[in-house]
Amino acid sequence: MSGGASAEKKFDLIAIGRACIDLNAVEYNRPMEETMTFSKYVGGSPANIAIGGARLGLKAGFIGKIADDQHGRFIRNYMKEAGIDTSQLKVDLEGHKTGLAFTEIKSPEECSILMYRDQAADLYLRPEEVDEEYIKQTGILLVSGTALAQSPSREAVLKAVQLAKRNGVQVVFELDYRPYTWKSTEETAVYYSLVAEQSDIVIGTRDEYDMLENREGGSNEETIRYLFSHRPEIVVIKHGVEGSYAYTRSGGVFRAQAYKTKVLKTFGAGDSYASAFLYAIIRGKDIETALKYGSASASIVVSKHSSSEAMPTVEEIESLMANQPVIHS
Ligand SMILES: Nc1ncnc2c1ncn2[C@@H]1O[C@H](COP(=O)(O)OP(=O)(O)OP(=O)(O)O)[C@@H](O)[C@H]1O
Numbered sequence: 235m236s237g238g239a240s241a242e243k244k245f246d247l248i249a250i251g252r253a254c255i256d257l258n259a260v261e262y263n264r265p266m267e268e269t270m271t272f273s274k275y276v277g278g279s280p281a282n283i284a285i286g287g288a289r290l291g292l293k294a295g296f297i298g299k300i301a302d303d304q305h306g307r308f309i310r311n312y313m314k315e316a317g318i319d320t321s322q323l324k325v326d327l328e329g330h331k332t333g334l335a336f337t338e339i340k341s342p343e344e345c346s347i348l349m350y351r352d353q354a355a356d357l358y359l360r361p362e363e364v365d366e367e368y369i370k371q372t373g374i375l376l377v378s379g380t381a382l383a384q385s386p387s388r389e390a391v392l393k394a395v396q397l398a399k400r401n402g403v404q405v406v407f408e409l410d411y412r413p414y415t416w417k418s419t420e421e422t423a424v425y426y427s428l429v430a431e432q433s434d435i436v437i438g439t440r441d442e443y444d445m446l447e448n449r450e451g452g453s454n455e456e457t458i459r460y461l462f463s464h465r466p467e468i469v470v471i472k473h474g475v476e477g478s479y480a481y482t483r484s485g486g487v488f489r490a491q492a493y494k495t496k497v498l499k500t501f502g503a504g505d506s507y508a509s510a511f512l513y514a515i516i517r518g519k520d521i522e523t524a525l526k527y528g529s530a531s532a533s534i535v536v537s538k539h540s541s542s543e544a545m546p547t548v549e550e551i552e553s554l555m556a557n558q559p560v561i562h563s
């Protein structure tokens with residue numbers, strides 16, 4: 235897996251899944267019950283990753299579905315301005331709504347997200363709306379796990395994965411587990427393992443791999459033994475502030491520590507991490523360096539108010555990598 239793969243393609247990365255709205259508490263360090271004002275941003279893990287990638291200079295596209303309303307139009311405009319191709323951002327004509335994420339920042343360590351995702355438009359993307367000609371044009375297809383939670387979005391994603399494999403496009407699976415979207419953990423494990431086994435790169439937290447394996451307290455060693463008996467070449471396992479590991483099929487083990495930063499909130503870490511890690515891989519950097527890019531990007535985003543708008547530039551990431559100490563754990 236290297237940068238050369240997408241050099242001649244129109245896109246470096248196409249993400250599939252939700253593009254939603256984040257409403258982040260403006261008065262933070264207090265419970266949401268006492269929060270009166272929220273700032274609006276584009277959100278949704280795969281949208282954040284595409285925005286992060288575009289900010290780093292990647293050629294990015296997006297496959298998804300937005301509501302036919304002001305929120306949907308806000309999302310499309312923001313993503314277009316961020317430099318993302320929105321031609322495959324379909325408009326829902328059946329009255330489904332944009333998903334909303336209200337974020338509560340009680341303290342830097344105590345953050346939570348209150349989701350309004352009943353009948354969310356993104357989960358109504360249909361398989362017939364996924365176009366092979368579009369997928370052919372990218373080096374990487376980035377799949378978000380939440381898009382597998384419900385039909386018809388589930389089948390749309392499975393079709394996209396199939397088309398990617400048929401056309402030599404690398405599949406990156408970001409586990410992105412959001413409990414409220416799923417009916418049961420059994421169901422999650424079935425679809426997570428189905429897609430992980432077919433992906434070239436899998437990225438998730440230790441807890442998300444436990445979800446994939448339908449167990450508690452699993453180990454990285456067991457996870458890689460399982461996944462390397464299938465298609466994945468690289469497995470990235472994140473351990474929050476304790477840093478992250480990447481394992482390669484050929485036996486490589488790499489670790490990156492988190493960078494010290496003044497944390498405002500913790501969400502957005504995973505999405506910024508994924509976009510910068512993939513940017514580095516696409517640009518042909520080695521895996522250890524790619525992990526550092528991911529960690530540096532995440533440490534910038536956790537120090538800021540939003541997830542999408544806060545995505546850093548290459549210069550910001552490289553400057554942080556050169557100057558900021560890591561957290562020893
Ligand atoms: N408090 C922190 N300070 C600095 N860096 C952090 C902190 N928390 C996380 N990170 C960085 O972000 C990376 C991803 O974080 P984490 O493992 O929490 O992912 P995640 O759970 O997917 O994130 P999210 O909260 O966005 O869902 C970590 O590997 C680490 O490099």
Ligand SMILES: O=C(O)C[C@@H](O)[C@H](O)C(=O)CO
Nearest residue numbers: 256277278279335501502541
């Ligand atoms: O992924 C979501 O739906 C919410 C995000 O947009 C939010 O910014 C976040 O949790 C990022 O990790």
